[in-house]
Amino acid sequence: MGIQGLLPLLKSIMVPIHIKDLEGCSVAVDTYSWLHKGALSCSKELCKSEPTSKHVNYCMHRVNLLRHYGVKPILVFDGGHLPMKNDQEIKRARSRKENLARAIEHESCGNASAAYECYQKAVDISPEIAYELIQVLKTENISYVVAPYEADAQMTFLAISKHVDAVITEDSDLIPFGCPRIIYKMDKYGQGVEFRYSKLQNNKELNFTGFTKQMILEMCIFSGCDYLQSLPGMGLKKAHALIKKLKSYDKVIKHLKFSGIIVPPSYEESFRKAIMTFQHQRVYDPVLEEIVFLSNFSDNIDEDLDFLGPSISQNLAKGIASGDINPLTKLPIQGDCVKEGPVLDGTYNLKSFKPEGSNKKLDLPAQKNLLTNYFCFASLEAKRKFKAPRVSPKHTSPTSEILQFDSSEEIVDTVVPRKTAKLMESVSYDDMRGVQHSTHTIHPCIASQKELEPNSFLGESEGKTRVQKKPVVDDLSQKYTRADQSHANQGVCNYDPMQATRDEEEEKFGCNISHLGKYSEIAEKSMEKFMSVISSFKCTSTGSRASGLRAPLKDVRNTFTKRSSPIDDISKFAYTPAKPLPSRRP
Numbered sequence: 001m002g003i004q005g006l007l008p009l010l011k012s013i014m015v016p017i018h019i020k021d022l023e024g025c026s027v028a029v030d031t032y033s034w035l036h037k038g039a040l041s042c043s044k045e046l047c048k049s050e051p052t053s054k055h056v057n058y059c060m061h062r063v064n065l066l067r068h069y070g071v072k073p074i075l076v077f078d079g080g081h082l083p084m085k086n087d088q089e090i091k092r093a094r095s096r097k098e099n100l101a102r103a104i105e106h107e108s109c110g111n112a113s114a115a116y117e118c119y120q121k122a123v124d125i126s127p128e129i130a131y132e133l134i135q136v137l138k139t140e141n142i143s144y145v146v147a148p149y150e151a152d153a154q155m156t157f158l159a160i161s162k163h164v165d166a167v168i169t170e171d172s173d174l175i176p177f178g179c180p181r182i183i184y185k186m187d188k189y190g191q192g193v194e195f196r197y198s199k200l201q202n203n204k205e206l207n208f209t210g211f212t213k214q215m216i217l218e219m220c221i222f223s224g225c226d227y228l229q230s231l232p233g234m235g236l237k238k239a240h241a242l243i244k245k246l247k248s249y250d251k252v253i254k255h256l257k258f259s260g261i262i263v264p265p266s267y268e269e270s271f272r273k274a275i276m277t278f279q280h281q282r283v284y285d286p287v288l289e290e291i292v293f294l295s296n297f298s299d300n301i302d303e304d305l306d307f308l309g310p311s312i313s314q315n316l317a318k319g320i321a322s323g324d325i326n327p328l329t330k331l332p333i334q335g336d337c338v339k340e341g342p343v344l345d346g347t348y349n350l351k352s353f354k355p356e357g358s359n360k361k362l363d364l365p366a367q368k369n370l371l372t373n374y375f376c377f378a379s380l381e382a383k384r385k386f387k388a389p390r391v392s393p394k395h396t397s398p399t400s401e402i403l404q405f406d407s408s409e410e411i412v413d414t415v416v417p418r419k420t421a422k423l424m425e426s427v428s429y430d431d432m433r434g435v436q437h438s439t440h441t442i443h444p445c446i447a448s449q450k451e452l453e454p455n456s457f458l459g460e461s462e463g464k465t466r467v468q469k470k471p472v473v474d475d476l477s478q479k480y481t482r483a484d485q486s487h488a489n490q491g492v493c494n495y496d497p498m499q500a501t502r503d504e505e506e507e508k509f510g511c512n513i514s515h516l517g518k519y520s521e522i523a524e525k526s527m528e529k530f531m532s533v534i535s536s537f538k539c540t541s542t543g544s545r546a547s548g549l550r551a552p553l554k555d556v557r558n559t560f561t562k563r564s565s566p567i568d569d570i571s572k573f574a575y576t577p578a579k580p581l582p583s584r585r586p
Contacts, residue, residue: 002172012204019190023070030169064353079327282309
């Protein structure tokens with residue numbers, strides 16, 4: 001469970017980190033957190049005891065990711081149940097049993113999606129499932145250790161005793177344990193966030209100035225932990241304020257009692273045991289190969305310390321740590337009904353491991369919104385269908401090669417390219433009729449019928465065109481544009497100066513972007529799909545909504561019954577002076 005809401009209040013001191021920054025270091029890994037994540041994809045098979053290796057593949061991928069970047073992993077497994085967590089273990093077992101029953105019921109009714117969700121909540125990572133991974137770790141010569149009780153205390157011990165440089169986990173309990181360096185939220189790319197206990201004094205969300213390690217631990221216990229539930233109305237911020245003001249848990253409990261808050265009689269004693277569990281829980285020392293306390297006691301204590309974990313003999317502790325003995329039953333695990341582990345075919349070998357790209361696409365929070373996610377998908381579809389425009393070399397437009405006429409010459413012979421000739425041939429005699437004629441400019445498709453005959457304008461031999469003497473032309477002030485094909489088919493050829501400017505710009509940059517018009521169809525389809533999604537969100541009842549908008553009041557009736565014009569109703573509020581104003585003479 002961890003400390004609810006603690007990590008978000010420490011985000012100001014969380015630093016992004018990649019696992020390659022730990023090259024040459026040793027890290028302890030909370031293996032059960034990896035197994036729980038890996039079991040989500042095969043929860044049904046694990047609940048029904050069917051053979052699967054997906055959870056093992058999940059863990060080994062991350063193990064090889066660490067080894068690929070030069071990091072030595074030490075996998076730490078949970079052991080037996082701690083007496084201080086009996087209530088939590090009972091609740092969790094009951095919840096798993098209920099979810100398993102729901103999953104079977106949903107599956108019998110044909111509701112596969114609901115059954116899948118319930119199977120995920122019902123899966124239990126047992127020592128038998130952990131043993132399947134331990135078999136692979138032994139084959140790959142990867143270090144591991146099974147804790148006698150809590151993996152959190154075992155990893156903290158390895159970090160404090162300098163066996164490892166950091167801990168990889170998802171549990172916030174390691175902060176009240178006092179773990180010096182923790183890596184949270186490590187993904188399959190090796191990216192995560194780093195917490196350092198030494199930076200707590202720089203935190204902004206909660207001010208820990210003047211706080212000792214003991215005060216931080218007591219604050220976390222007051223807010224609720226695995227070893228003791230919080231009092232009603234007690235959260236992290238309230239616990240932080242009380243500890244900051246009163247400095248110790250016994251003074252806080254007295255203050256709460258005097259304030260009228262109901263405190264159970266055994267709460268103070270349970271609180272003291274929770275502190276000792278965080279500080280002195282029994283762990284396994286891999287050097288001495290025996291059970292030790294997480295930290296030594298300052299005073300001699302005569303009370304029974306079994307709530308820290310019952311004492312275990314050295315031989316039994318070694319068997320549990322190596323994974324050969326079930327930490328729950330204290331029997332050899334080979335004697336249990338354990339199905340064979342996954343077949344080793346070189347899949348888990350480091351040489352065959354290929355890490356995924358580190359430059360992954362960030363999952364921005366905005367993309368989780370319905371509207372932004374829809375339009376991001378639409379834009380990606382447009383990008384997939386987009387084709388870059390073909391860049392053509394710069395060349396003079398065929399229309400710019402239309403002849404300029406001079407009155408001083410009787411006949412002008414000009415060579416016209418074949419492409420231009422074909423274009424001019426496509427402009428038929430009927431296309432030229434009925435268009436205006438300018439006395440100063442002759443356009444190829446704006447000549448009148450009387451002044452321009454098709455046979456005299458175009459020549460078909462050797463790509464040459466002979467033009468007879470026509471009316472005087474002093475200057476061609478504008479460049480000519482191609483006749484639009486659609487206009488040509490309609491028998492009309494119009495000259496548009498703005499189109500000439502646009503064509504000139506296209507020729508300048510050497511690319512044609514006219515094909516982009518087809519994306520209007522994609523936009524129309526996208527908007528139709530968007531409207532269909534939005535239209536499904538209809539208000540079906542009155543009252544407020546999570547969006548902050550209030551539904552229309554359908555049941556409110558109009559109580560205005562007086563049949564009079566609004567002007568009559570407003571006129572009664574007009575200002576009338578008490579005394580008539582004296583009239584002014586002009």
